[in-house]
Amino acid sequence: MNDHDNLVREIPLRTACASSDDESHQEEREMYEVKEEVLKEIPLCAVHLGEAIRMMTISRQDNSHIDFDQFEDFLKFLKRTYPKVHQVCQMDVVNQFSVLYHWKSESKEGKPILLTAHYDVVPVEKSSINSWNVDPFSGEIKQGYIYGRGALDDKNQVISIMEALEDSIENGFLPKRDIYIAFGFDEEVGGEKGAKTMASIFKEKNLQFEFVLDEGGAVIEGVIEEITIPVGFIGVAEKGSSNVRIITSGDGGHSSMPTKNSAIAKLSTIINNVEKNPMPAKLTSPVERMFQLMSPYMGKAGVLLNHSKLVFPLLKRKLSKSKTMNAMIRTTISFTMTGGGETENVLPKTAWVNANIRIIPGDTLDEVMEHIKKFNKGIAFEMKVMNREEGSDVSPYDSESYRMIEKKIKQVFDGVDVMPYLMAGSTDSRKYSGLCDKIYRFSAVKMNQDDLDSIHGANERISIENLQKMILFYKILLEEFLG
Numbered sequence: 306m307n308d309h310d311n312l313v314r315e316i317p318l319r320t321a322c323a324s325s326d327d328e329s330h331q332e333e334r335e336m337y338e339v340k341e342e343v344l345k346e347i348p349l350c351a352v353h354l355g356e357a358i359r360m361m362t363i364s365r366q367d368n369s370h371i372d373f374d375q376f377e378d379f380l381k382f383l384k385r386t387y388p389k390v391h392q393v394c395q396m397d398v399v400n401q402f403s404v405l406y407h408w409k410s411e412s413k414e415g416k417p418i419l420l421t422a423h424y425d426v427v428p429v430e431k432s433s434i435n436s437w438n439v440d441p442f443s444g445e446i447k448q449g450y451i452y453g454r455g456a457l458d459d460k461n462q463v464i465s466i467m468e469a470l471e472d473s474i475e476n477g478f479l480p481k482r483d484i485y486i487a488f489g490f491d492e493e494v495g496g497e498k499g500a501k502t503m504a505s506i507f508k509e510k511n512l513q514f515e516f517v518l519d520e521g522g523a524v525i526e527g528v529i530e531e532i533t534i535p536v537g538f539i540g541v542a543e544k545g546s547s548n549v550r551i552i553t554s555g556d557g558g559h560s561s562m563p564t565k566n567s568a569i570a571k572l573s574t575i576i577n578n579v580e581k582n583p584m585p586a587k588l589t590s591p592v593e594r595m596f597q598l599m600s601p602y603m604g605k606a607g608v609l610l611n612h613s614k615l616v617f618p619l620l621k622r623k624l625s626k627s628k629t630m631n632a633m634i635r636t637t638i639s640f641t642m643t644g645g646g647e648t649e650n651v652l653p654k655t656a657w658v659n660a661n662i663r664i665i666p667g668d669t670l671d672e673v674m675e676h677i678k679k680f681n682k683g684i685a686f687e688m689k690v691m692n693r694e695e696g697s698d699v700s701p702y703d704s705e706s707y708r709m710i711e712k713k714i715k716q717v718f719d720g721v722d723v724m725p726y727l728m729a730g731s732t733d734s735r736k737y738s739g740l741c742d743k744i745y746r747f748s749a750v751k752m753n754q755d756d757l758d759s760i761h762g763a764n765e766r767i768s769i770e771n772l773q774k775m776i777l778f779y780k781i782l783l784e785e786f787l788g
């Protein structure tokens with residue numbers, strides 16, 4: 306970035322202070338000295354996150370558009386910033402940029418645990434640049450917040466795990482069981498080279514984990530109107546994300562003499578039919594449990610939620626009206642890309658649309674495709690599976706590990722309640738299925754609606770206080786396995 310110098314001045318860095326001895330740089334030095342004062346008030350963890358954000362580790366579908374130097378710099382940054390971790394843990398770099406740490410235990414009391422996160426980020430859309438209050442890759446710290454792409458998704462988690470680990474090692478702790486840390490570098494584009502490859506390495510070693518903890522849920526406040534206390538949502542399952550291309554054919558020819566058999570008209574009928582006929586609503590076990598735990602806060606509606614299974618036929622109509630709740634109770638089909646026709650006055654012979662299908666645990670992609678066929682009888686079309694990803698397994702929410710994570714959340718966040726839920730989005734964690742039946746998705750960050758909107762959006766930021774809480778969460782979680 307060409308205004309990098311400005312960034313260095315904005316964010317006080319130790320390296321920046323040591324740079325000029327020359328008298329002619331007197332003015333500059335004075336400025337840095339002032340900043341040095343400011344630095345004393347900013348905790349080092351915040352400076353570290355700011356630094357992490359400045360490396361533009363942007364994931365893109367097309368490999369040739371990725372600046373891998375930034376990823377290399379990120380690995381150097383980890384080594385430089387967390388020397389103790391690198392002295393004590395075995396570090397493996399997988400597929401050039403994924404990072405795997407292994408803190409070996411002498412005593413081996415129980416199965417190993419795995420903490421994961423990812424350090425790649427989504428790009429900042431050009432059209433959204435003006436909505437940002439700061440440069441999205443500045444890592445600028447102001448008014449108690451660290452700003453930038455990755456501040457909430459998911460460099461905060463990488464930094465928190467590393468800070469907690471470095472601190473535990475510095476304090477002389479030793480692990481009572483093996484601890485693994487895995488950082489993916491391509492989560493935002495599917496995690497094939499990162500998490501998937503790291504999972505295959507674990508499989509080769511026949512490892513089985515006590516639990517896996519990845520990003521996902523968070524401590525949510527002020528999002529559900531009736532619930533006035535903060536709630537920690539632990540994702541115990543996630544929906545699958547598959548893509549199917551629907552292709553129609555029609556008579557080509559000149560647009561001045563159209564037939565009634567056009568490919569685009571057929572396609573639009575199909576799209577309409579699918580939108581009018583959603584997949585049937587289903588109550589999965591984590592959602593039923595979430596409703597039960599929510600019920601005391603929900604006034605009159607609480608009675609229904611407490612018996613959601615019994616009254617589901619009634620409840621589902623209400624829930625379908627909210628896009629968040631609708632996504633939690635059914636497989637959804639969204640049309641995301643379309644094409645067909647290249648010239649203004651020629652009827653295309655084929656047209657296509659991409660259906661992004663988010664599959665609830667219990668449904669399958671084959672069932673969804675049958676559903677699409679069922680509501681489009683009499684129309685000729687083809688369906689091509691672009692990628693198949695089914696819903697994840699459901700992890701137990703009464704296990705000892707779940708309870709332990711719940712306890713830690715309650716220790717860190719005052720007055721919080723904890724509930725399991727089903728994630729509509731997907732994470733790297735699904736790649737570790739088969740290695741563990743207790744996969745939990747939770748980021749120890751308190752978020753309101755604005756924070757949620759900033760993820761993949763404008764003004765992504767985390768408060769210093771929030772970052773410190775996240776580190777504390779990992780510290781007390783690790784302590785459980787240290788002696």
Ligand SMILES: [Zn+2]
Pocket residue numbers: 423458459492520
């Ligand atoms: Zn993420």
